[in-house]
Amino acid sequence: MEGQFAMAVHALQLLLEWHRLLILVLGVVIGLAIGCMPGLGGVVALAVLIPFTYNLDAPTSFALLLGVAAVTTTSDLIPAVLFGVPGTVGAAATVIDGHAMARRGEAGRAFGAGFVSAAVGGIFGALVLALAVPLLQPLMLAIGSPELLAFSIFGLSMVATLSGRAPLKGLTAAGIGLMISMIGSGTQTGTLRWTFDWLYLFDGVPLIPVTLGLFALPELADMAINRRKIASGAIAEVNLSSQWEGVRDVYRNWWLVLKCSALGTALGVVPGIGSAVIDWIVYGYAVRTEKNPERFGTGDVRGVIAPESSNNAKEGGHLVPTIAFGVPAGASMTLLLGAFLLHGLTPGPDMLTKNLDITYSIIWSLTIAHVLGTAICLVGARQLARFAEMRHAILLPMVMPIVFVATFQATRSWGDLYFLLFFGIVGWIMKRFSWPRPPMVLGFVLGPIFERYLFLSNEIYGASWMLRPVVIGIAVLIAWALYRPLGGTVVRLVHEFRHLSREHLKLNGKAIFTLFLIALIVAALITSSGWPEIEQIVPRTACWAALIVATLNLITEIFGADQAAASVAGHGHALEEKSDLPMGVIVRRAMAFFGWLIGLVVLAALIGFIPAIGVFVVIYMGIGFREPLPRAIVFGAAMTLFCYALFDRGLSVPWPQAVLGDWVPALRDASGLM
Amino acid sequence: MRKSHRFFATACVSAFALIAAVPVRAADVASFYKGRTVQVMIGFSAGGGYDIYARTLARYMGKHIPGNPTMVPQNMPGAGTLKVANYIYSVAPKDGTVIGTFARGIPMEKLLGRTVGQQFDATKFTWIGSVTDEPSVCVFWAASGIKTWQDMKTKPWKVGGSGVTSDLDIYANVLRNMFHLPGRLITGFPGGTEVLLSMQRREVDGRCGWSWSSLLSRDKHLMDQKLVTIPLQLGLEANPDIPGVPLVIDQTNDPKEKAALRMIFSRQVMARPFAAPPNLPPDRTKALRDAFDATMKDPDFLAEMKKLDLEVRPQSGLKVEQLVKEVYAYPPDVVKIATDAIKVAK
Secondary structure, eight states, rough: OOHHHHHHHHHHHHHSSSHHHHHHHHHHHHHHHHHHHHTTOOHHHHHHHHHGGGGOOOOHHHHHHHHHHHHHHHHHHHHHHSSSSSSSSHHHHHHHHHHHHHTTTTTTHHHHHHHHHHHHHHHHHHHHHHHHHHHHHHHHOOOOHHHHHHHHHHHHHHHHHHTOOOOOHOOOOOOHHHHHHEEETTTOHHHHHHOOOOOOGGGGHHHHHHHIIIIHEEEEEEEHOOOSSOGGGGGGGGHHHHHHHHHHHHHHHHHHHHHHHHHHHHHSSSOOOOOHHHHHHHHHHHHHHHHHHTTTSSSSSSHHHHHHOOOOOHHHHHHHHHHHHHOOHHHHHHHHHHHHTTTOOSSSSHHTTTTTHHHHHHHHHHHHHHHHHHHHHHHHHHHGGGGGSSSSHHHHHHHHHHHHHHHHTTSSSSSHHHHHHHHHHHHHHHTTTTOOSSHHHHHHHHHHHHHHHHHHHHHHHHHGGGGSHHHHHHHHHHHHHHHHHHHHHHHHHHHHEEEEEOOSSOOOOHHHHHHHHHHHHHHHHHHTTSHHHHHHHHHHHHHHHOOOOOOOHHHHHHHSSOOOOOOOOOSGGGGGGOOOHHHHHHHHHHHHHHHHHHHHHHHHHHHOOOHHHHHHHHHHHIIIIIIOOHHHHHHHHHHHHHHHIIIIIOOOOOOOHHHHHOOOOOHHHHOOOO | OOOHHHHHHHHHHHHHHHHHHHOOOOTTHHHHHHHHHEEEEESOOOTTTTHHHHHHHHHHHGGGEEEEEEEEEEEOOOOGGGGHHIIIIIIIIITTTTEEEEEEHHHHHTTOOOOOOOOOOOOEEEEEEEEEOOEEEEEGGGGGGOOOOOHHHOOOEEEOOOOOOOOOHHHHHHHHHOOOSSSSEEEEOOSSHHHHHHTTTTTTTTTEEHHHHHHHHHHHHHEEEEEEEEEESSSSSSSSSTTTTTTTTGGGOOHHHHHHHHHGGGGGGGGEEEEOOOOOOOOHHHHHHHHHHHHOOOOOHHHHHHTTTOOOOOOHHHHHHHHHHHTTOOOOOOOOOOOOHHHHOO
16 A cells, blocks of 8 residues: 555656646646537547657657547536537536526526536545555456446436426437447458448447537527627626636535546446446436436526536546557547557556556546546636627537537548538527436447447356345445336326327427338337347337337327426526527528538539638638628638647548549548538 | 759649559659658557558558658548558558458458458458467466367457457457367457456356567566466467477468468468559559668567567568468358358357
8 A cells, every 4th residue: 555655756746747747737738729619529639649649758748638538528518508418528517507608697506516526526536536446456356347337327327317397209309329330340250230231330320420419400490590799798707706606606515526527437447338328327417316307407606516427437438448558448538548558568468567656647637637527627717707708609619610520530431421410400499398318328328338338248147147245235326316206207198198189180390290200110120120130139129119208298298288398408498499480481591401411422423521611611601600701711710720730630531532623633632521 | 943843743743543553663662652641541540550550550651652742541440450451451552551450360351251341352452471470378267277279269258349340359259160179259348458367267267369568578477477378379379488388380281271270370470461452553552662671670660569568570562462362262161160260259
């Protein structure tokens, strides 16, 4: 123990040498900037930076990489609160209450609470990792396939809480999410499931287009439809004193912060469970355990504290299997493992003996990065808050291209953009018709983990996997999580079905959307009937379940009395756009919005991404929003330069070949952009 | 002034070469590559073994190509590296400005009956070479009691796999099908590391398909502490560093079965393969292959690889090409034996 303490101190000294500290600060600044960009997260940043660490020593490299990886989930709060657009996949849950607070003029308080709980969570995760160092190996050996399976089921059980008052819709969404996650090559026989021989789908649908489509585009679409500023002058009140209010909120809710940090760390240990679902699971958990749950969704600061603390805590958890066994817990950890390799480090026992100083330097980097990140955000938030005062006519043409190119980072294929558009339209309709979206993400992320460990557990242990102590413990937790929401659900459903009547038969937009989903599910069932039996089990079970609940939902929609509006978390649809616009205008503007996006994709295919962005911004501002042409041109040029610097120079994105480049190869040769 | 003239001339020549794809004369190779970049496409995400091999190669190979182009590594993961193989074969310019690396098993996939999504003919790639050949081994946790090939043939065992197209699954299935072994394959692990973790938990007994070099460089302690046993080598030739461990090819006397095994395990020879698009101008093919061979002898490159604990046992482009062609020339009955052998065993 004493040796470990000495090693920890030695590692801190290493890290505090000025050049390493400087690199760490650099990493933190890059990470914060990346986290602010909707769609860009730690994975992109790490992929770009790892090759640069070739010539650095190991502690310096990890200072840089962890500096980046740690804080993207701190600054992702900023666009989430200001625009309702999550900065990384991990900030989607923060949007609900954080954005509602901003609309009330409490952006400062949301910032203060979010940043500080992020730091506390991050330090908590690092501390757990530090304390767990001697126990890492036995800890990981105790978590087998059955335990991982149980964790994924626990995550799925949160669908119940997150569906709120629309259980049928929530379950349908979860089922469809699970179905989508099954696309790709099956783990057991390699059967290509629902890929239609499209190479892009062999690896499944990537996460980024799904989350950005479901959570970012609907907000942007509504911004384009309602055509007003996000907040009136009140938002300018982001200052130290308003942020201090948020800091005090964290203090007042210290128990919640600890609970959520602990849950975030624990979930982080499970390979595959990443920030895209941890925020929702913890949000659901907070709703389930806190007093006055009905306040969640209306701009309750606890709805910011819970996901923010857990998402930063998860990094410590992620590192447990990575360091102890070289098993990456998430996409960012896969990359970090590559960095280990690059520096001749072997994850495993060596990291706990011979290279213990590196392990501790990783932990320190994580801790210091979180503190630095929060400090910088607290000071800088005021400047960034001004963005929220911009008019939609300027904001939209600036944010849309970033979301667009950032999505392309998922796999750098056109498929990313098709799915962004698809999920954007579906997400917007879901938002309009009060379909809870989080269950879809839960099903999507947890589905493959569930399937994988279900088969492994059964193959290895038979049915006895259910009797393992940790599994039983988690099962109790799941039962507790399901007990109240399920009870309420059954009561409400019985009530709803009793009030069905054939008199007011309605076939409105809502019913048509449900019919569309049912048609999708039926098509999925038909196309999957020929697969080997073992590859059918999970996807087709999901299909049948989704089909049954979707049909029940259709019945309530056609025959039922108007359902009470259900919201994202089942509460407070109060913040939903209560726009007084007539339906026709809404539909027309929505179609225009998605039309512009489709136009951007087509334009990119014709003349290349970066030139397309310039042209798009000019036309969208000039014609779409009737801004004066000179202004449109200035903004277009600025956006082009910015995207060129960031994506071409910074991230060296290999641009797909554009039609123009085929016609004039010299242009392709000279610019490298088409 | 002169400089800009030269630039203009180079640009003209290269633009001409690009558009018309006219092979340029040998003396022009240097002027073609001068000031250009050569992209090194990597079918994996940053970090993994293939990525490090490619990045290190990219840093040293440029100076051995006439004209000293800059080599720029670029990751293009997807579809188990099918994406990058397709890209190199049919999209990338066929002028020697793109080379790349993909999974060693990819060239053999078609032969083994898996053709979905493939847009290439493996024999037509311009093979540049493989940085190393890598014998692979079966590794069992010592406590499982599987110590020898004889044990594998007589005692029940379970090995882990990571999906039907992974080497782990292919090798395990081949052994079980061809030699009627009493073992089981439990597949669906995310990767080899997870299988190792599962071995330590005693959930499975071992894994068939672990490259000897990475076992040595990363998990040598397992052997030092006698935690694992190695009952079988998987490859075409016995590795002298693994004495006393039988080689899979020697376990059958049937020449056709031997040929089928050769077909399946040939991928270990081209363990870190690099290829360029088909139909390159011959002088640029020669330039790239020569540069590859020269890099493999470059003391700086070797020192760097040593530092990274990565093996270098180079296989020339010609040798890889011949190997792929040899394998594709096997008669149908041998191919049938091989495809039957890799089928998922019940």
